[in-house]
Each structure stands twice: as C-alpha cells, then as structure tokens.
Amino acid sequence: MFELPEYTILARQINKTLVGKTVKKGNLGNSPHKFVWYNRKHEEFTKLTRGKVIGKAWVQGRWLIVPCEPGYNLVLGECGGKILYHPADSELPEKYHLWIEFEDGSSSTITTQMWGAMELFEAGKEQERQYIKGMRVTPVEKAFTFKYFSALIDDLLKGEKRSTKGLLTQDQLIPGLGNASAQDILFRAHLLPRRALSDLSTGQRHDLYDSIVDTVREIIDQGGRNDEVDLFGKPGGYVRLMDSKAAGKPCPECGTKIQKMQYLGGACYFCPKCQV
Numbered sequence: 001m002f003e004l005p006e007y008t009i010l011a012r013q014i015n016k017t018l019v020g021k022t023v024k025k026g027n028l029g030n031s032p033h034k035f036v037w038y039n040r041k042h043e044e045f046t047k048l049t050r051g052k053v054i055g056k057a058w059v060q061g062r063w064l065i066v067p068c069e070p071g072y073n074l075v076l077g078e079c080g081g082k083i084l085y086h087p088a089d090s091e092l093p094e095k096y097h098l099w100i101e102f103e104d105g106s107s108s109t110i111t112t113q114m115w116g117a118m119e120l121f122e123a124g125k126e127q128e129r130q131y132i133k134g135m136r137v138t139p140v141e142k143a144f145t146f147k148y149f150s151a152l153i154d155d156l157l158k159g160e161k162r163s164t165k166g167l168l169t170q171d172q173l174i175p176g177l178g179n180a181s182a183q184d185i186l187f188r189a190h191l192l193p194r195r196a197l198s199d200l201s202t203g204q205r206h207d208l209y210d211s212i213v214d215t216v217r218e219i220i221d222q223g224g225r226n227d228e229v230d231l232f233g234k235p236g237g238y239v240r241l242m243d244s245k246a247a248g249k250p251c252p253e254c255g256t257k258i259q260k261m262q263y264l265g266g267a268c269y270f271c272p273k274c275q276v
C-alpha cells in the first residue's frame with residue numbers, strides 16, 4: 001500500500017513529468033475489480049476529462065490529488081499497486097483500473113492490488129469526501145509539532161484504550177502512515193506495538209514523535225520504500241528494518257531474534273529486547 005512517503009514521491013514525479021499534458025482520452029479499467037471505487041461511469045469519465053490539462057498534484061495523507069484543468073480533480077486514494085507513466089509507443093500493463101491517454105502519445109495507468117479510490121470530482125468538491133474532509137494534521141506539515149502530537153495523545157486518552165500501533169494505523173489519527181512505516185517507527189522509538197498510550201512517559205512521547213517525523217522524512221529522501229515502485233516502475237531505496245524478511249533474524253541493534261505477531265489487522269515485527 002502506498003503511504004504518505006510514496007504518494008509524495010509520485011506527486012513530485014507527476015509534477016515533473018505529467019503537468020501540462022493534455023488528456024486525449026480517460027478510460028476506466030479493463031479489468032473488473034470489486035474494490036476499486038469509481039464515482040463516474042466510463043463514458044462520463046471520458047467526456048469530463050477530454051481536453052483537460054494536468055495540473056500540479058498534491059498529497060493529503062494517503063490521498064493523491066491530480067488536477068485536470070480546468071474544473072476537475074482526479075483523486076487516487078488508499079491505493080496499493082502501481083501508478084505508472086508510459087512514454088509514447090511503450091507497452092501497457094495487461095490489467096489496469098485507470099488509463100489516461102495524452103495527446104502526445106504518452107499515457108499513465110493505475111492498477112491497484114487490494115482496493116483504492118479512483119474518482120473524479122469537480123475541483124474543490126473532493127475536500128468534502130469522506131476521509132479527506134476533516135483530515136487531521138499529517139507528519140509532513142509544519143503544524144505537526146510535538147505540542148500538537150502530545151495534545152492529540154492527551155485527547156485520545158479521554159476515549160477508548162489505544163496502543164502505539166493503534167495511534168499510527170487506526171482511524172487516520174496520524175494520516176498518511178500505515179502498517180509498513182509503523183513497524184520501523186516503533187522500532188526506532190523503542191516501543192512495542194501493543195504498548196498502551198496511557199503508559200508513555202514524556203520522554204517516550206518525544207521518542208515516538210521524533211521517530212515518526214524522522215522515518216517519514218527518511219523514506220521520502222530515499223525515494224519511497226523498496227517494496228513499492230515509482231511513476232517509472234522503479235523501486236524506492238528505503239529498505240524496511242522491520243518486515244517479513246527481518247522475522248527470526250537478529251535485531252540490528254542488539255542481536256535478539258526479531259519476533260512476529262498479528263495485531264490490529266496486520267503483521268507486526270519487533271525486537272522483544274529493544275522495544276518496551
């Protein structure tokens with residue numbers, strides 16, 4: 001699944017490669033997929049995007065917004081899979097869920113593996129969409145300060161019991177993160193995924209905050225995770241510390257065997273000695 005860093009890389013590449021291109025034909029997918037959310041029929045999508053010019057894309061959490069100017073915004077949300085650019089006369093993937101052909105012969109396809117939204121809104125209306133509307137501050141924004149982060153935890157402590165992993169992956173409390181980056185964030189913060197937020201000392205809140213900001217920045221600086229590909233089909237350079245390959249191997253810090261457990265809808269990998 002794309003998370004905030006991968007979408008950030010894709011937006012940058014779209015802004016260098018696709019901005020200014022005129023849409024010749026926008027097509028919905030050639031492969032039915034139950035969990036792709038469209039808000040337009042194929043004919044309508046084609047009609048509304050024809051002749052539109054790609055504008056400067058931006059990211060909000062796990063949502064990528066690509067203007068089709070004038071008047072519309074293409075919204076790609078919560079996707080895992082591939083968002084690819086194809087120069088003129090190059091081969092397309094066999095299956096795709098969106099294909100935008102440009103007048104210069106190049107095109108772009110979007111293929112998702114699990115699910116994802118591929119919707120076209122009148123510009124500005126996407127801000128009213130569920131999950132975008134009322135989105136909390138994301139870790140790449142200036143407003144994501146330690147003061148904000150600590151107040152968020154205080155606020156959550158008034159409600160249901162939450163763990164560190166829950167903070168990172170549930171209910172878009174910190175939008176843009178997901179199960180992949182959460183593992184490394186927790187390892188670097190030396191906190192277990194099940195650790196209750198209510199137990200964190202001020203120092204541990206600082207460690208967690210620093211780890212979120214630093215990990216997100218590092219993944220972006222390295223061009224995204226190496227288990228995802230960019231607009232040109234190239235894997236990112238960030239190698240996760242804690243993933244399925246790490247399970248059973250020695251911890252990079254202390255040598256203890258890395259353990260795996262299922263928790264909150266996904267596998268967790270952690271060091272039972274370094275993380276408390």
Ligand SMILES: [Zn+2]
Pocket residue numbers: 251252253254255256271272273274275
């Ligand atoms: Zn360790």
